[in-house]
Amino acid sequence: MSILFDRDNVDIKEFIVKSVERTGGIVDEMGDDLLGALLPPEIAATAASDSVLTLALSQKAAESEPDAAMAVIGTPIMDALIGFASGIGTTSISAIYLDNIRKKGLKEEAERILTYSQCRLRTDNSVPVTVRDCYYAVFHFRLAFVSYEKRERIETIVVSLDTNVVNNVVVEALRSIPTEPIFISADAPPFDSKRIKAAYESAKKEASQRAQTESAAYLSAISRRFQLEANRLAEYYDQTDRELRRRLDKEADQKKRESVITKQHAAKLEKSRKLAELGEKYRLRPRAALTSIQIVRQPKSCFNIFVDKGKQTRTVTLIYDSLLGRLEPPICDRCDCEMTRIFVTGSNEHLCISCSGKGATAVS
Ligand SMILES: [Zn+2]
Incomplete structure (x- = not known):
């Protein structure tokens, strides 16, 4: 759907x-x-x-x-x-201010959490951990499930503007943590609308998936009700049909017989029309509409690790989120998902398990 x-x-x-x-x-x-x-x-x-x-x-x-x-x-x-x-x-842009931004032990944490296969992971302690401003786009969608009744609610979807990944964990934290509005002066360069557009696409995909899941559950309830009404309708027309048949059996007058046959025909048409109407009434039409976009700025720790594959080295920038106490895993080069198990290909692509085709049998 x-x-x-x-x-x-x-x-x-x-x-x-x-x-x-x-x-x-x-x-x-x-x-x-x-x-x-x-x-x-x-x-x-x-x-x-x-x-x-x-x-x-x-x-x-x-x-x-x-x-x-x-x-x-x-x-x-x-x-x-x-x-x-x-x-x-x-406000459309607000900022989170954190008292404690973790900088220590992050490289060790990366080594502990991330498993790189077929390559060598290297950290360099002389490269400092820096703090930089990261951004989330917070989208509010009005999800509506329209059928014989209408259910509506607001769904909040948060997408990182740095990685374009949907972050479900941060939604609750954003509700409870105080933020302060930031005003951008009129002559400041505009916020990168390409990133916002990309984030909006990701948010739409997520909203679709959530609506699909909910629709599936909702559909079984709807189809039960539909079946009930459809049965009632069929029963009514079956009864009408039986009555008309009886009349036809008893009727000898040709003109009157024709009139009954016309009625039978009309009843048949009416039944299928009513059934179609019923189907339309019970058809589930999920809808979503964007009601607002907000941008939230949060300082995050940022550091580099190095992944050696043969003679090539790739620098991977990792981000640690002190609000959630979470190392943000790197993103798969192909499907943009977060991954903690990373497969490095011969052409130095960093892939998640499913994109690498290794499946669950892979060994590191
Ligand atoms: Zn992937």
């Missing part, structure tokens, strides 16, 4: 357009990455902006139109739009 995404090809531009429109504003395309907007007064006030303005969706567009306001993730306009459009969250 496929999940219908309400705004399937959503990008930042479309998100802005829809958000402005949903809040009662008006948007006009003015050129590449430029939008003319008439904002409702509440949004204009929240964003400390004029009601009538030009929005630039890229640095280039902002340069071509000096009076335009930047509308990229993290700017006051985007914050106001996201806050109003989604009804949840008031």
Whole structure:
């Protein structure tokens, strides 16, 4: 079953357009990455902006139109739009501040957790562990399961903008840890929209999978109810059919017989129409719509390890997350999944078990 995404090809531009429109504003395309907007007064006030303005969706567009306001993730306009459009969250970029960022013993932890096959793992203690800002994109989807009744809920999916991997573990932590809003100045370079788009694709895939799993469970309940109603319907028309047959058997008058036959025919048609209607009523239509995007910044420890394969050496940058107390495993070169068991191929590709084709029988 496929999940219908309400705004399937959503990008930042479309998100802005829809958000402005949903809040009662008006948007006009003015050129590449430029939008003319008439904002409702509440949004204009929240964003400390004029009601009538030009929005630039890229640095280039902002340069071509000096009076335009930047509308990229993290700017006051985007914050106001996201806050109003989604009804949840008031800032689009926020930061987590951590008191303790672990730097010690990380290389040893990497050696303990990661198993590299057919190569040699080397750590270099003279290379320091550094701390760098990493980013998550937090997507809120409204998932709806529409059938004879409608079930709806908000699903939060967090994707690392550094690795493009969905992180289910961090969702709870993000709910409980205080974050502080960051405002990006209007002349700062825009947030890399390519990474956000890639993250959105990953989030959509995840949302689809979750909706599929839920649909499957929901479907069995629906089909039981459908069967019940379909049986009732069939019983009713069977009874009508029996009655009409009896009348036909007793009827001698040709004209009256024809009338009964017409009725039989009509009843048959009605039955199949009613059944089709019932099928439509009970058809499960899962839908998903993006309601908001937020970006969360978190400082993480970062260090390099070296993987020697023959004469070649590959440097792998690993990240340690002090919030979750978790070493983020490296990513498979082919399927982008996290892997703790890494197979290094002759052409120096780093692959997970399934991509390497070694399966469960592989030995390290
Ligand atoms: Zn893989």
